[in-house]
Amino acid sequence: MAAKVVSKDRLNSVLSHWRKNYRVYAPVQKDRFVQFEEWEDRGEPVWEFQNSRLSPKFLMEPQSEILLEFSLDPRTEDSGILKERERVYPLQIVVGIRPCDAKAVELSKRNFVSQEYTDSYWVRRYETTVFVGLGCNRPCPTCFCTSVGCGPFHEEGLDVLMIDLGDRFLFRSLTGKGRDILAEMDGETPSADDEKLALQIREEGERHIVSRVSWDRIPSQDLMTLFDAGFWEDVAFSCINCGTCTFLCPTCWCFDIQDESKGVRGIRMRNWDSCMFPLFTLHGSGHNPRAEKFQRVRQRFMHKLKYYVDKYGDGVACVGCGRCVQFCPVNIDIREVAEKMNNYVRCECKV
Amino acid sequence: MLKYADKIRQEARDLLQSGEVDVFVGFRKGTIPMMNEPILIRDARDAEKLHWDSNCGINLANYLTKRKERMGVVAVGCHSRNIVTHIVENQISRDQVVVVGVPCEGMLDRRRIHELAGRREILEVLEEESGIVIRSHDFEQRHNKQDVLQENCAICIHRNPVIWDRLVGEAVKEQDGIDRYEDIRAVEAMAPDARWSFFQQLIEPCIRCYACRNACPLCYCPTCFVDESRPQWVGKSIDPVDTLTFHFLRAYHCAGRCTDCGACERACPVGIKVRRFTKKLEKDILELYGWEAGLSLDERPPLDRYRPDDPEEFIK
Amino acid sequence: MKNPYVPYPVRITEIITETEDRNLKTFKLEFLNPEDEGKFAYMPGQFAELSIAGKGEIPIGIASAPTEKGYLVFTVNKVGLVTSHLHNMKPGEIMGVRGPLGNSYPWDRMEGKNVVIIAGGFAFTTLRSSIVYMLEPRNREKFKDITVVYGARTPGMLLYKDTLAAWEQRDDINMHITVDATNDPTWKYNVGFVPAITEQKAPSAENALALVCGPPIMIKFTQPVLSKLGFTPEQIIMSLENRMKCGIGICGRCNIGTEFVCKDGPVFTLEQLNRLPKEY
Numbered sequence: 001m002a003a004k005v006v007s008k009d010r011l012n013s014v015l016s017h018w019r020k021n022y023r024v025y026a027p028v029q030k031d032r033f034v035q036f037e038e039w040e041d042r043g044e045p046v047w048e049f050q051n052s053r054l055s056p057k058f059l060m061e062p063q064s065e066i067l068l069e070f071s072l073d074p075r076t077e078d079s080g081i082l083k084e085r086e087r088v089y090p091l092q093i094v095v096g097i098r099p100c101d102a103k104a105v106e107l108s109k110r111n112f113v114s115q116e117y118t119d120s121y122w123v124r125r126y127e128t129t130v131f132v133g134l135g136c137n138r139p140c141p142t143c144f145c146t147s148v149g150c151g152p153f154h155e156e157g158l159d160v161l162m163i164d165l166g167d168r169f170l171f172r173s174l175t176g177k178g179r180d181i182l183a184e185m186d187g188e189t190p191s192a193d194d195e196k197l198a199l200q201i202r203e204e205g206e207r208h209i210v211s212r213v214s215w216d217r218i219p220s221q222d223l224m225t226l227f228d229a230g231f232w233e234d235v236a237f238s239c240i241n242c243g244t245c246t247f248l249c250p251t252c253w254c255f256d257i258q259d260e261s262k263g264v265r266g267i268r269m270r271n272w273d274s275c276m277f278p279l280f281t282l283h284g285s286g287h288n289p290r291a292e293k294f295q296r297v298r299q300r301f302m303h304k305l306k307y308y309v310d311k312y313g314d315g316v317a318c319v320g321c322g323r324c325v326q327f328c329p330v331n332i333d334i335r336e337v338a339e340k341m342n343n344y345v346r347c348e349c350k351v
Numbered sequence: 352m353l354k355y356a357d358k359i360r361q362e363a364r365d366l367l368q369s370g371e372v373d374v375f376v377g378f379r380k381g382t383i384p385m386m387n388e389p390i391l392i393r394d395a396r397d398a399e400k401l402h403w404d405s406n407c408g409i410n411l412a413n414y415l416t417k418r419k420e421r422m423g424v425v426a427v428g429c430h431s432r433n434i435v436t437h438i439v440e441n442q443i444s445r446d447q448v449v450v451v452g453v454p455c456e457g458m459l460d461r462r463r464i465h466e467l468a469g470r471r472e473i474l475e476v477l478e479e480e481s482g483i484v485i486r487s488h489d490f491e492q493r494h495n496k497q498d499v500l501q502e503n504c505a506i507c508i509h510r511n512p513v514i515w516d517r518l519v520g521e522a523v524k525e526q527d528g529i530d531r532y533e534d535i536r537a538v539e540a541m542a543p544d545a546r547w548s549f550f551q552q553l554i555e556p557c558i559r560c561y562a563c564r565n566a567c568p569l570c571y572c573p574t575c576f577v578d579e580s581r582p583q584w585v586g587k588s589i590d591p592v593d594t595l596t597f598h599f600l601r602a603y604h605c606a607g608r609c610t611d612c613g614a615c616e617r618a619c620p621v622g623i624k625v626r627r628f629t630k631k632l633e634k635d636i637l638e639l640y641g642w643e644a645g646l647s648l649d650e651r652p653p654l655d656r657y658r659p660d661d662p663e664e665f666i667k
Numbered sequence: 668m669k670n671p672y673v674p675y676p677v678r679i680t681e682i683i684t685e686t687e688d689r690n691l692k693t694f695k696l697e698f699l700n701p702e703d704e705g706k707f708a709y710m711p712g713q714f715a716e717l718s719i720a721g722k723g724e725i726p727i728g729i730a731s732a733p734t735e736k737g738y739l740v741f742t743v744n745k746v747g748l749v750t751s752h753l754h755n756m757k758p759g760e761i762m763g764v765r766g767p768l769g770n771s772y773p774w775d776r777m778e779g780k781n782v783v784i785i786a787g788g789f790a791f792t793t794l795r796s797s798i799v800y801m802l803e804p805r806n807r808e809k810f811k812d813i814t815v816v817y818g819a820r821t822p823g824m825l826l827y828k829d830t831l832a833a834w835e836q837r838d839d840i841n842m843h844i845t846v847d848a849t850n851d852p853t854w855k856y857n858v859g860f861v862p863a864i865t866e867q868k869a870p871s872a873e874n875a876l877a878l879v880c881g882p883p884i885m886i887k888f889t890q891p892v893l894s895k896l897g898f899t900p901e902q903i904i905m906s907l908e909n910r911m912k913c914g915i916g917i918c919g920r921c922n923i924g925t926e927f928v929c930k931d932g933p934v935f936t937l938e939q940l941n942r943l944p945k946e947y
Binding site: 067068070072079080081082083084111112114116117118119120121123124223224227253254255256257258259261266268270273275280281282283284285289290295299302303307310311 | 725
């Protein structure tokens, strides 16, 4: 494990250096919020922000991605045959990703890599990415990462952890990949004071988490009992079935596959999709198993807090980033729903 | 605005107890600052959950369509105009809804308040007679309400409900001397290239989440045109042309019906000023047909009817 | 790294219109690259994504049996964008097949047992695959009695009519073909709904497994009949349909509870389904 300290005014030169071999993605101010974008020399990345509006999951799963291409020209011999487009996957570094979003990548990996199938697109992007995380000195009031197996300085999914010490950053490598990029970095060895300050900041950051969610009873709840609970209709009333929660969520990965063609050339692409949309489960026959809004709302919460738990036995598919809480247009709060699910006891009384 | 909360609870309680309505749609206090959640209650005892303040900008008329019950609903000026539009468009019948009208002096713009607070963490926002107080761990700010209103509220000319069965307070003075279309004229004055860039920049953050469409009470089509596959009118990716097509066409579908309630802008998770599209259509309809949406139960919107003297210069 | 989204290119060699309403067509497909056939090793019950460049993909049960070499057979119902285009294609045209996907019928469990097949309408496709597989001389002795109740609305709506007639003649399989109703005086088989005919023929639940495939309404009325005959939920095997896109358990849309219909299914026992949400 290697560690280096770099003063903030020298950080841009570190990024420049990395840019020689990697595409560098850093947090950039876009009008009123922060997004991860490919960092160009001309702009200042921001390091004082709560979290980016969209999570950096797009680095592994772009919102629109071409999977295959084809020709429809009947004169060519490969007409109608779908092929993978030749593509180079450049090395990329994402600097400033929050620990919640990094853990979310690890959670998502279970979906894209299984014993039987490997999503070669996601995996190639993942393998060419170095994750340099930024610990949260001041988590938001809506962050509940510590309740779901994560935390403001959690290391899962990161190659390097950066800690903001005020006028300088302490970089600590956590993996071989991390050690390699730190090796090239021009920085000082951390002093004992640096380490002490880092520990203090870490403890303070964790203390700053005020939002707590209990889900300890959910794993032992019977799946169908939770599914048939009476509170779903109430939870779902205000929902407008948009894609905000799913698109902003770092652990949502569902996508749609579509073909588009123009003239004799075409592509098969995938686009982010949402279980909130009515079309998501619509059969060709017209039958829709989740035709009602409450069924779709129930699906999202059951998937994140119960199905994923039962399927993989390793916690909920939520990292407590709080984006859905802050940006749901109608203030549906996953923390409240989790409590409802956690406390649910089926009423046996006859009314 | 806070003073209306008790009256709203009282009205809801009475309506449910008497059986005049089967359900009542209102707001409950949200779990984060400056947000409230729409709720539906069936039991008079739940009326105490109802809340009202200047963060009630979500358009409750959005929740009325496709329901068969008799509904009570809280509505300010613009939202009541959407209820009128629903009735005119046969989405609900007049006797199905009991409107609890609320005179409104404007809703708060959550994003603007975050900006004024320097994007620092906000613990709470309190409403006072004269304005608001933003409170956090280590700072406090005061602002006049005028400076923190939603953009559509700042230029509102229909603050009082236009349809109501119960009114929770005295009518407020309507604003006069308001220029509603200054920003639209600025775009109209642009040369085509500049205008194209303007719209491309406007829509650049769009992630096709459809929060704008779904928050809008006018968008109640069983299958939206973007979701059709036979034929597929619009692509589903974030291709900028497809995205612009969606926004332009949606605005056209709202022409003559939009009440500028701002629900679309409130809902957008990436802060797009969606009203830049719809307001242009509102201006055109006003200038061409002298029409404002949702003011009369007896007239159909201009794109819904034909008159021999309808303007035709745009038909070439 | 194998790319699981790339289909094998195939050529349509034959198209047969199966039903009188012309909505069901059977397609015989040949691999363009002979080595792809070896990679496409499947068992009856599995499905594949039929891929048409420029239109999309559809998940269709494999109707041919692995014992039928050199080609694949799929029977497709015309319902939407892709299937309509497919129905307008001609022999010689190129398309793609991605698979085999999903789990098959539980062949290990079925060995040494009586196999009861109950099917309705055009859900019969993977059961054609199963029956051809079981009747293959090398395989027949692995299974005991084979009883089939297969029905459609009218005689013209039955699939694989010639094959059915041939099976009817055999003495190593008990065929009970039925239609809901018919005016055809030459109709020599049963008349009645599939659940009713099942009840009539009363296949024994002793050492038996039932494969049940059909429209929801048929399933709804067949389950009680099977219960009455003594079949436990573990003995009833069902094959589900759901909207799919990737077919490999990644895009997230076909789940019922914790299970993906495309990957953990489409074959489930009734016992499993009783513990899962009915979102299919």
